[in-house]
Amino acid sequence: MNLVLLDRDGVINEDLHPGVTRPxxxxxxxxxxxxxxxLTQAGFRIAVxxxxxxxxxxxxxxxxxxxxxxxxxxxxxxxxxxxxxFYVCPDHPERPTPRRKPAPGMLxxxxxxxxxxxxxTPFVGDDLRDLQAAYAAGCPRILVKTGKGARVLAEGLPEAxxxxxxxxxxxxxxxxxxxxxx
Numbered sequence: 001m002n003l004v005l006l007d008r009d010g011v012i013n014e015d016l017h018p019g020v021t022r023p024x025x026x027x028x029x030x031x032x033x034x035x036x037x038x039l040t041q042a043g044f045r046i047a048v049x050x051x052x053x054x055x056x057x058x059x060x061x062x063x064x065x066x067x068x069x070x071x072x073x074x075x076x077x078x079x080x081x082x083x084x085x086f087y088v089c090p091d092h093p094e095r096p097t098p099r100r101k102p103a104p105g106m107l108x109x110x111x112x113x114x115x116x117x118x119x120x121t122p123f124v125g126d127d128l129r130d131l132q133a134a135y136a137a138g139c140p141r142i143l144v145k146t147g148k149g150a151r152v153l154a155e156g157l158p159e160a161x162x163x164x165x166x167x168x169x170x171x172x173x174x175x176x177x178x179x180x181x182x
Contacts, residue, residue, distance in 0.1 A: 010147015102132035
């Protein structure tokens with residue numbers, strides 16, 4: 001079974017500034033649960049890899065982020081999907097560890113825990129940091145235009161990160177994954 005890694009904010013749910021800090025702020029993007037279900041039913045394992053600096057900034061707590069993830073997992077399961085693991089980095093951007101994207105730490109953890117091959121494990125994100133982390137981990141890169149993605153694309157993607165597949169949203173990314181990573 002292949003693994004798919006997904007960023008959270010801007011890919012699965014609306015990306016708020018300064019972050020989703022309470023469960024009631026968590027709003028799914030259209031088609032996100034459908035995409036997760038489609039991938040799950042096609043035999044892919046799914047893990048979410050997310051920076052959550054709002055924890056280090058004191059805007060939310062690790063327990064609140066865990067509650068948001070439990071809710072997301074339940075909603076995904078009700079839609080026919082399965083998120084098997086959440087990798088969360090609470091680091092402050094000014095004090096990053098090797099786990100905080102754009103570093104590849106969380107992606108490397110996921111690859112090791114799932115016994116997955118990096119070259120066959122796409123990472124779907126909406127930010128340049130996501131693409132950089134995926135590149136450093138050796139994962140194929142998919143940029144969605146939701147969240148920060150349209151802005152990142154308009155600013156231009158660094159040639160060093162190529163190739164990057166661009167998708168309108170997570171549904172389109174899931175279709176691409178089904179076509180290229182089975």
